[in-house]
Amino acid sequence: MTRILTRGDLLTLLDPSACLDALRDGFARDAGGAAVEGQRIRTDLPFPGTATALLPGLLPGVEAYTVKVNAKFPAATPALRGVICLHDGADGELLALLDSATITAWRTGLAAALGTHVLASPGSDVVGVVGAGAQADLVVTGLRRLRPLRDLVVHDLSPERAAAFAARHGGGVAGSAAEVAARAGIVVLATWSRAPLLDLPDVRPGAHLTTLGVDEPGKQELSPALLRAAGVLAVDDRPLAAAMGVLAATGLPAGAAHATLGELLRGDHPGRTGPDQITVYGPVGLPWQDLALSLLAWREAGRRGVGAEIDLLA
Numbered sequence: 001m002t003r004i005l006t007r008g009d010l011l012t013l014l015d016p017s018a019c020l021d022a023l024r025d026g027f028a029r030d031a032g033g034a035a036v037e038g039q040r041i042r043t044d045l046p047f048p049g050t051a052t053a054l055l056p057g058l059l060p061g062v063e064a065y066t067v068k069v070n071a072k073f074p075a076a077t078p079a080l081r082g083v084i085c086l087h088d089g090a091d092g093e094l095l096a097l098l099d100s101a102t103i104t105a106w107r108t109g110l111a112a113a114l115g116t117h118v119l120a121s122p123g124s125d126v127v128g129v130v131g132a133g134a135q136a137d138l139v140v141t142g143l144r145r146l147r148p149l150r151d152l153v154v155h156d157l158s159p160e161r162a163a164a165f166a167a168r169h170g171g172g173v174a175g176s177a178a179e180v181a182a183r184a185g186i187v188v189l190a191t192w193s194r195a196p197l198l199d200l201p202d203v204r205p206g207a208h209l210t211t212l213g214v215d216e217p218g219k220q221e222l223s224p225a226l227l228r229a230a231g232v233l234a235v236d237d238r239p240l241a242a243a244m245g246v247l248a249a250t251g252l253p254a255g256a257a258h259a260t261l262g263e264l265l266r267g268d269h270p271g272r273t274g275p276d277q278i279t280v281y282g283p284v285g286l287p288w289q290d291l292a293l294s295l296l297a298w299r300e301a302g303r304r305g306v307g308a309e310i311d312l313l314a
């Protein structure tokens with residue numbers, strides 16, 4: 001039988017703290033690793049969006065895997081739609097079909113919260129958001145579980161989206177990305193931008209920046225000067241960052257990343273070493289993160305009887 005887990009089902013099943021634990025554990029154990037990174041397929045479409053597939057999501061010691069298929073249509077709401085197939089590793093049985101918009105936002109946003117928290121100054125308690133969308137929502141949700149946040153300031157091309165985000169999370173609206181960076185010690189960018197939104201002079205000494213929107217060739221949120229000035233520039237995966245992430249946008253090689261999130265969480269890299277250092281985290285998102293959260297949701301759904309079961313072979 002295959003369990004169908006909708007957005008509503010997933011929101012009742014997923015717990016941010018349990019998801020943070022699963023993601024922290026995966027990064028600390030280097031769950032993906034280059035050997036099992038698998039394939040990331042992206043193609044343009046004769047429509048205003050792209051089709052992407054990530055496969056397989058694998059975790060050491062887990063006899064299951066995921067295949068994720070996403071539509072990315074920046075002007076749509078939600079912008080990401082698709083499905084994650086969770087398969088049994090023993091015989092390929094399709095255990096679950098999960099709403100990918102929800103799992104993707106949770107795994108991206110909560111993993112980004114870990115990267116943000118580990119690099120930001122311990123006392124930074126004002127978070128700025130540029131791009132008030134699905135991914136940023138979960139970064140703030142995760143960050144609140146990791147450190148106290150005194151204030152939030154948000155900017156979006158859509159004033160309505162910015163206002164709704166500020167109302168949801170408690171905080172105010174800013175008129176530009178530069179205004180956000182002037183007011184916040186932690187800045188999270190999660191947009192569809194193809195040009196830098198922040199340059200070095202915009203950023204406060206000691207600021208931390210998490211750039212999530214740079215996960216495909218051609219996308220950019222931070223200027224090359226800002227990235228080069230970072231005392232710690234961290235990524236989730238060096239080759240992917242150089243091929244299509246924050247390094248690619250600046251023409252930097254894989255070796256230009258000072259650390260990975262795994263190295264930071266394992267203590268293999270010291271992370272921030274001074275209060276005035278600028279730090280940057282720029283992940284592209286890894287397939288094992290989809291498996292980690294899909295498994296949590298599927299197991300919990302089985303325990304609680306959540307989600308319809310269908311027999312696709314009937």
Ligand SMILES: NC(=O)c1ccc[n+]([C@@H]2O[C@H](COP(=O)([O-])OP(=O)(O)OC[C@H]3O[C@@H](n4cnc5c(N)ncnc54)[C@H](O)[C@@H]3O)[C@@H](O)[C@H]2O)c1
Binds near residue numbers: 079190192193197215
């Ligand atoms: N790094 C990763 O692991 C990862 C994973 C999933 C999605 N993403 C990327 O994150 C980005 C955001 O995804 P989402 O699902 O939150 O999208 P979304 O459409 O829900 O939110 C994006 C928001 O950014 C705003 N925006 C777009 N361009 C802007 C600009 N130049 N200045 C200010 N605001 C702007 C939009 O109005 C929208 O409200 C996308 O680029 C997506 O591809 C990254």
